Every structure is written in structure tokens, then in C-alpha cells.
Amino acid sequence: MKAEPVKDEDESKGRRLKGGDAQKLTMAEVAKYVGVSAMTVSRAFRQDASVSEETRKRIMEAVDALGYVLDLSAGSLSSRRSGFIAALVPSINNSNFSDTARGITDTLENTGLQLLLGYTDYAAEKEEKLIEAMLRRRPEGIILTGGSHTDRARRMLDKAGIPVVETWEIPEEPINHVVGFSNSEAMSLLVRTLASQGYRRFGYIGGTTARDTRGSQRRSGFLKTVEELGLGPGRAISFGVPPITMEQGGQAVVSLLERWPDTEVVLCVSDLSAFGAIMECKRRGMRVPEDIAIAGFGDYEISSICHPSITTINVDCYGIGRQAAARLLDALQAGGEATGDEITLTGYRVVLRESTERGAR
Amino acid sequence: MKAEPVKDEDESKGRRLKGGDAQKLTMAEVAKYVGVSAMTVSRAFRQDASVSEETRKRIMEAVDALGYVLDLSAGSLSSRRSGFIAALVPSINNSNFSDTARGITDTLENTGLQLLLGYTDYAAEKEEKLIEAMLRRRPEGIILTGGSHTDRARRMLDKAGIPVVETWEIPEEPINHVVGFSNSEAMSLLVRTLASQGYRRFGYIGGTTARDTRGSQRRSGFLKTVEELGLGPGRAISFGVPPITMEQGGQAVVSLLERWPDTEVVLCVSDLSAFGAIMECKRRGMRVPEDIAIAGFGDYEISSICHPSITTINVDCYGIGRQAAARLLDALQAGGEATGDEITLTGYRVVLRESTERGAR
DNA sequence: CGCCAGATTGTTATCGATACCATTCTGCCC
DNA sequence: GGGCAGAATGGTATCGATAACAATCTGGCG
Numbered sequence: 001m002k003a004e005p006v007k008d009e010d011e012s013k014g015r016r017l018k019g020g021d022a023q024k025l026t027m028a029e030v031a032k033y034v035g036v037s038a039m040t041v042s043r044a045f046r047q048d049a050s051v052s053e054e055t056r057k058r059i060m061e062a063v064d065a066l067g068y069v070l071d072l073s074a075g076s077l078s079s080r081r082s083g084f085i086a087a088l089v090p091s092i093n094n095s096n097f098s099d100t101a102r103g104i105t106d107t108l109e110n111t112g113l114q115l116l117l118g119y120t121d122y123a124a125e126k127e128e129k130l131i132e133a134m135l136r137r138r139p140e141g142i143i144l145t146g147g148s149h150t151d152r153a154r155r156m157l158d159k160a161g162i163p164v165v166e167t168w169e170i171p172e173e174p175i176n177h178v179v180g181f182s183n184s185e186a187m188s189l190l191v192r193t194l195a196s197q198g199y200r201r202f203g204y205i206g207g208t209t210a211r212d213t214r215g216s217q218r219r220s221g222f223l224k225t226v227e228e229l230g231l232g233p234g235r236a237i238s239f240g241v242p243p244i245t246m247e248q249g250g251q252a253v254v255s256l257l258e259r260w261p262d263t264e265v266v267l268c269v270s271d272l273s274a275f276g277a278i279m280e281c282k283r284r285g286m287r288v289p290e291d292i293a294i295a296g297f298g299d300y301e302i303s304s305i306c307h308p309s310i311t312t313i314n315v316d317c318y319g320i321g322r323q324a325a326a327r328l329l330d331a332l333q334a335g336g337e338a339t340g341d342e343i344t345l346t347g348y349r350v351v352l353r354e355s356t357e358r359g360a361r
Numbered sequence: 362m363k364a365e366p367v368k369d370e371d372e373s374k375g376r377r378l379k380g381g382d383a384q385k386l387t388m389a390e391v392a393k394y395v396g397v398s399a400m401t402v403s404r405a406f407r408q409d410a411s412v413s414e415e416t417r418k419r420i421m422e423a424v425d426a427l428g429y430v431l432d433l434s435a436g437s438l439s440s441r442r443s444g445f446i447a448a449l450v451p452s453i454n455n456s457n458f459s460d461t462a463r464g465i466t467d468t469l470e471n472t473g474l475q476l477l478l479g480y481t482d483y484a485a486e487k488e489e490k491l492i493e494a495m496l497r498r499r500p501e502g503i504i505l506t507g508g509s510h511t512d513r514a515r516r517m518l519d520k521a522g523i524p525v526v527e528t529w530e531i532p533e534e535p536i537n538h539v540v541g542f543s544n545s546e547a548m549s550l551l552v553r554t555l556a557s558q559g560y561r562r563f564g565y566i567g568g569t570t571a572r573d574t575r576g577s578q579r580r581s582g583f584l585k586t587v588e589e590l591g592l593g594p595g596r597a598i599s600f601g602v603p604p605i606t607m608e609q610g611g612q613a614v615v616s617l618l619e620r621w622p623d624t625e626v627v628l629c630v631s632d633l634s635a636f637g638a639i640m641e642c643k644r645r646g647m648r649v650p651e652d653i654a655i656a657g658f659g660d661y662e663i664s665s666i667c668h669p670s671i672t673t674i675n676v677d678c679y680g681i682g683r684q685a686a687a688r689l690l691d692a693l694q695a696g697g698e699a700t701g702d703e704i705t706l707t708g709y710r711v712v713l714r715e716s717t718e719r720g721a722r
Numbered sequence: 723c724g725c726c727a728g729a730t731t732g733t734t735a736t737c738g739a740t741a742c743c744a745t746t747c748t749g750c751c752c
Numbered sequence: 753g754g755g756c757a758g759a760a761t762g763g764t765a766t767c768g769a770t771a772a773c774a775a776t777c778t779g780g781c782g
Contacts, residue, residue, distance in 0.1 A: 025520075067516060067517070067520040069493065069496045069497055069517065069520070069521070070497045071497065071499060072497045072498055072499075073434055073437050073438055073443055073498060073499055074438055076434050077434055077435055077438055082434055092453055092459045092462060092463070093456050093459045093460065093463065095454050095456075098453045098454045098459065099454065101453060102453070102454065102480075105480075114477075114494060114498075116475075116477065117478050119463075119466075132430065133475060135430045136430055136431045136432065136433045137433055137434060137475075138432060138433075138434055155428060156428070156430065159386075159428040159430070160430070245662065246662055246663065246666040247662075247665075247666060250666065275663075275666065276666050279666050279667055279668040280668075282668045283668045301606065301607055301608075302607065302636075302663065304608075305607040305608060305611065305636065305637050305640050306640055307640040307641075307643045307644045
């Protein structure tokens with residue numbers, strides 16, 4: 001059994017980049033080292049393949065000794081399976097979306113699929129570019145946030161012939177699978193809940209741009225419901241471009257109260273802006289909720305910790321990720337069988353906390 | 362010029378997964394459609410290659426018409442360049458690290474390199490697994506967080522022969538490149554600054570486990586400095602496993618004050634725990650900073666918005682990402698030329714805010 | 723007019739694994 | 753004992769692009 005000696009790893013500095021040895025190490029060499037064919041080595045790496053336990057053991061020892069690392073880029077070419085799932089989120093700095101990303105990776109664990117993550121910065125054009133970049137890697141499925149895409153993006157996705165899951169909202173025209181909830185109805189529920197507690201004069205903070213469709217939906221849910229309840233036209237303030245920061249939440253609440261000083265309760269497009277608004281109010285000596293009640297959306301960690309704790313809508317962010325990945329796996333499992341394009345609704349619920357406590361008033 | 366007709370895209374549902382057409386579309390077919398060779402099509406996709414403008418235009422029109430999307434997995438096999446950079450962070454839900462990730466992707470934009478992101482959950486074994494998973498994709502470089510890795514991980518990285526950048530701290534034994542700062546010195550600076558303002562009885566909240574080496578370094582920086590300043594043994598509380606949550610910050614400050622009621626100022630391993638601590642104190646009717654001063658680490662958005670705003674160490678998270686990616690690009694540029702393994706120090710600074718204001722006392 | 727540099731395009735081999743089919747071997751059943 | 757199923761393994765073509773080199777064409781210059 002003739003073999004390259006296992007390379008000693010002193011003086012490893014400097015030769016990095018050159019690599020020297022690693023570069024050349026291939027499955028065939030492992031095979032030669034063990035005295036089997038490359039095909040058998042390939043099989044040893046997969047759990048389903050038929051290789052005798054003894055052979056597999058010898059191969060794995062050789063792999064260890066030589067320091068061989070499987071090359072998936074070669075494998076995926078011949079097997080026509082890239083082993084990738086692509087996911088696009090608006091922002092990774094937003095813990096709602098990174099929870100979703102966690103849900104995806106956690107579900108993908110042990111499936112042999114890897115997540116390729118990208119962030120769109122809330123911009124459809126950037127999304128389009130990213131979709132193309134992702135498709136070039138031939139992902140086996142793709143998870144998107146929202147249902148608003150450019151025409152070219154839709155065309156590319158359609159052509160790609162892979163399962164697509166849109167998340168976090170219910171698109172008018174779903175591409176394929178959907179895992180999400182109605183942002184408009186969720187916000188509506190919050191309005192009704194607070195109205196039932198006696199609140200009458202509602203204000204709203206959050207943009208209306210096409211960039212953040214979920215934000216727009218929440219806003220329209222707010223306006224519609226305030227109208228329906230006969231609580232006059234809603235008082236809504238826009239501020240900055242999505243995502244609205246904590247700081248902008250603070251600025252917005254000031255403008256809103258300047259314009260409509262008798263506002264009783266302010267709903268915000270997200271907990272982050274709600275937090276900013278609350279802190280700004282406190283800084284200005286207002287009491288929350290005694291002088292002004294404030295609520296958010298998303299149930300970020302901050303909302304339960306904040307003093308006062310923040311009333312919000314809890315969204316199952318992590319669950320959205322898990323479900324989306326699960327739908328994708330289902331679809332891949334089903335292979336060609338047309339699994340009907342389904343809409344998986346995820347739950348949300350109002351979480352009443354100190355920031356809108358009525359008794360305190 | 363004979364060509365497949367551009368597929369009409371009605372009734373696109375249901376045949377998804379089957380794909381029907383997309384699957385087969387290859388560079389050779391685009392070439393046939395245009396009447397050139399596949400090689401020319403390949404060249405048309407790269408900006409440096411020599412193709413006449415007219416030919417490129419015709420090719421790109423065909424690409425559009427047919428809906429062809431480049432297949433990088435095939436390309437990377439023959440070019441031996443995967444187009445990937447791998448990056449591992451402890452958690453993507455932590456905005457400090459997601460800022461770093463943003464810095465990396467932003468720097469990689471337009472280089473033709475794509476980021477493959479993974480999170481280790483602060484666990485070295487998970488890091489090892491991820492490193493292997495990443496190396497199977499043959500990344501051209503890899504960015505790690507911290508300098509604590511398993512032996513096998515180090516061996517794999519060494520063998521891989523690609524540039525490695527460790528970030529966010531200064532490892533004892535760097536693998537290759539380093540972009541970071543001394544967490545211990547940063548914390549030390551914060552202690553000294555607060556001591557110079559008259560604070561004497563220091564407390565500390567933050568774990569000591571090997572999981573979070575940056576946290577441990579901050580802690581030891583704290584203890585050492587308190588000692589050096591002759592301010593008696595530091596009062597340090599551990600709580601939970603990293604990452605310490607806001608809630609745990611609240612619990613920890615309670616234990617700490619129970620045990621050492623006369624503590625004047627509490628430093629926390631991160632702004633998140635500091636925020637939790639502050640909110641818990643307020644909930645219990647203590648005033649910050651009048652009754653107890655509290656500081657954090659990391660300068661998260663929350664700290665400038667919070668009321669009171671939180672004294673902290675500002676770290677250039679985004680810059681760490683940019684620099685790390687830049688070092689990687691340098692190394693790739695240099696090719697084999699041994700670019701000395703360098704340590705790039707990134708800045709940090711104390712940001713004094715309301716939560717430790719001395720006058721208020 | 724002939725030749726050469728540079729631009730443009732084509733041909734062929736190859737990257738490293740896996741699919742597919744063939745082959746060998748073992749043990750069991752009728 | 754013959755035959756056959758099933759396990760274990762090997763041989764070869766192939767995935768879809770690109771590297772490397774060859775071929776062709778163009779214009780300019782001596």
C-alpha cells in the first residue's frame with residue numbers, strides 16, 4: 001500500500017494560499033490509498049449507499065489520515081443537486097427576520113441542505129439581482145420574504161422550476177407556496193383590541209412606501225379598522241425609509257403629538273419604533289401609558305423587557321422559518337408530483353402589556 | 362436561425378418542480394441559438410474577456426429571450442474558483458455580528474464573490490462542523506469570529522490552503538490574518554474611565570464560559586483592572602449561557618445587588634444585558650444612574666435611544682466586516698505571494714451617556 | 723505586397739465527483 | 753447441485769462550464 005505520507009504541519013505559515021498539498025487531494029487518491037475505487041469512496045460518504053461497514057471504516061480512516069474534504073461542487077454537478085436552499089430576507093439586522101433565518105437553518109439541519117442567505121435591503125431591484133445570483137448556484141428551492149417582486153424576478157423564478165416559498169405575508173398572486181399571515185388583519189386585531197379597552201383617538205407611525213409591503217399592509221389595516229369603528233380618520237405619520245429605526249420612532253411620535261395633541265394611543269409599524277417613541281416620550285417627561293399609550297408590532301425581545309413593557313403583536317418568526325423550510329422539503333420530497341400551491345397560515349396574537357394599560361390612566 | 366420558441370408563461374402552476382424546460386437550458390444551446398460557440402457565450406458573461414461588443418449584445422439578447430441563467434456550479438469546477446467566501450459568526454440574531462456580516466457582503470459586492478454565512482451558536486464543536494461543511498464548497502477564503510477553535514478545525518483550515526481571517530478579538534495563536542481588538546483592554550479602558558469619574562465599587566455581569574471567549578476576555582479585563590486600581594476584588598456575577606439575554610441581565614443585577622448592596626456601578630458584558638439590568642432596576646423603583654450606574658458594551662442602537670441612554674464601548678462592527686473582507690481580497694489578489702499574516706486593529710471608544718452620569722448622583 | 727501584432731472566435735481536454743450499468747461473490751432455497 | 757436474489761464493488765460516461773491553445777481575421781507598417 002503505497003501512499004503519500006501524512007503531511008507534517010509545522011511551519012504552516014507562509015505556504016498558505018499556495019496550499020501546496022491540499023489542492024490536489026482528490027477522491028481518487030483516497031481510493032488509491034485504501035485500495036478501492038473512487039466510486040466506493042464516494043459511496044462511503046453517503047449513509048444510504050451500500051458499502052460494507054469494514055470498507056467504510058477503512059476509507060474513513062484514510063480520509064482522516066490524509067485530511068481529505070469532500071468536494072461538493074464537483075458532486076453537485078454530476079448529481080444535479082446543488083444541496084443549496086436560497087433565502088432572501090429584507091435585513092439580517094432585524095431580529096424578526098434573523099429568527100426566521102434560524103428557523104430555516106434549524107429545519108435544514110441533517111437534510112444535507114445548506115442555506116444560502118441574502119438580504120435585499122427592502123428593495124425589489126436588489127431582490128431581483130440577488131435572485132439571479134442565487135439561481136446561478138442552482139438552489140433546489142428558494143424562500144422569499146413578501147410577495148412583491150419585479151417582473152423579471154418572477155420570470156426567472158418561474159423558469160427555474162424549483163419550489164418557491166413566499167413568507168411573512170399573503171401575496172395577492174402567490175408564485176407557489178406561501179407561509180405567512182395577513183399583516184393588515186393582525187394590525188386590525190390590535191386596533192380592535194385596544195378600542196375595546198376604551199381607546200378612541202388612534203395615531204399610527206410607519207411608512208407607506210412600496211419598499212416595505214408588510215409595513216404598508218399594517219398601515220392600511222390600521223386606517224381601515226379605525227374607519228370601520230367610526231373613530232374618525234386615523235392619524236398617521238410617515239417617517240424615513242424602511243426600516244424605521246428606533247430613533248425615527250422617537251422623532252415621529254413628537255411630530256404626531258404636535259399635530260394631534262389629544263391622541264390617546266399610538267400604534268407603530270414595529271416594536272423598534274415603538275420603543276424609540278416610548279423612550280422619547282419619557283425623555284420629554286410624558287408618562288407611558290398614563291399620558292400616552294404606545295404599542296408596537298413583532299414582539300421583539302426588547303418589548304417584554306422594556307419598562308414599561310410594550311403591547312405588541314406576537315408573530316411566530318421562528319415558526320415561519322421552520323414552516324417555510326418544511327414546505328420546501330415537502331415539495332422536494334414530492335418530486336414532480338404537483339403538491340398544490342398551498343397557503344400555510346402562521347399564528348399571531350395580541351400581547352397586552354404595560355404600555356397600553358388602561359387602568360393606569 | 363432555428364430556435365426553441367420562447368416559452369409562454371401562462372399556466373405555470375403545477376409544472377413547477379418538473380421544470381419542463383428550464384432544466385435543460387445550457388450554454389451550448391444559447392450558443393447554437395446565436396450561432397456562435399459555447400466558449401464565446403462563456404466569454405460574453407465576463408467583462409474582461411475579449412468578445413466584440415456586437416457579439417456580446419447578440420448573445421445577451423438571446424440569454425434574455427431564452428431566460429438562460431449562468432450555472433456557476435459547473436463553472437467553478439473547471440475554473441477551480443468557487444466564488445464563495447465563508448463567514449462564521451456566533452449568532453445572526455445579534456446585531457453586532459450581523460453588522461459585521463453586512464460589512465463583509467458590502468465589501469464583496471461587485472467582486473463576484475458571494476458570502477456563505479453560518480452561525481456557530483457560540484459552540485466550538487458546531488464551528489468545527491460548519492467549517493467542514495463550508496470547506497466542502499471550496500470557499501476561496503474564510504472569516505471566523507474569535508480565535509478559539511478545535512484542533513481538527515485548525516487542521517482542516519490549515520490543509521485547505523485558503524486565507525483565513527479571525528475577527529473580533531486578538532487570538533493568542535493567530536491562524537493567519539486577524540481583524541479585531543483586545544476585548545480585555547477595551548473593558549479595562551471603560552473601568553478606568555469610570556474610576557476617573559469617582560466610581561469605586563464596581564460590579565460586573567457576564568459569564569466566564571469558554572463558549573464566549575470575548576465575554577471571558579472582557580470579564581478578565583474588568584477583574585484585572587479593578588485590582589490594579591486598588592479597588593478591591595471585583596464583584597462579578599455569572600448568569601446563564603452565552604449569549605446573555607436582556608432578561609438575564611435583569612436577573613443578574615438583582616443577584617448582584619443582593620449580594621453587594623453598596624455597589625455603585627455595574628458593567629455588563631454587552632448592551633443587551635445592560636439594558637435588561639437598567640429596566641429591571643427601574644421596575645424596582647431604583648433610579649439609574651442616581652441609585653445605581655450601569656454600563657454596557659457594544660454600542661447597540663438601543664443604548665443611544667434608551668432612557669437613560671447607556672454608557673458603553675463603541676465597537677466598529679461594520680468596519681470589522683469590511684476590513685476582514687478587504688484583508689481576504691488582498692490575500693486573494695496577492696495569490697501565492699505570502700502576504701505576511703497581519704493583525705489589523707480596529708478601533709473602539711468609550712461612549713459616556715446618562716446611565717453613568719456622575720453629576721446626577 | 724508581405725508580414726506581424728492584436729483582436730476575435732473555435733476546438734478539445736478537463737475539473738472531481740456521481741449515475742448507471744456490469745461484474746463478482748455469497749448464501750440460501752427448492 | 754443449479755439457480756437466483758441481493759450485497760459489494762468496479763468501469764465508464766457524464767454533468768456544464770472554462771482553461772489552454774489553435775485558428776482566423778483585420779489593419780497597419782515598412
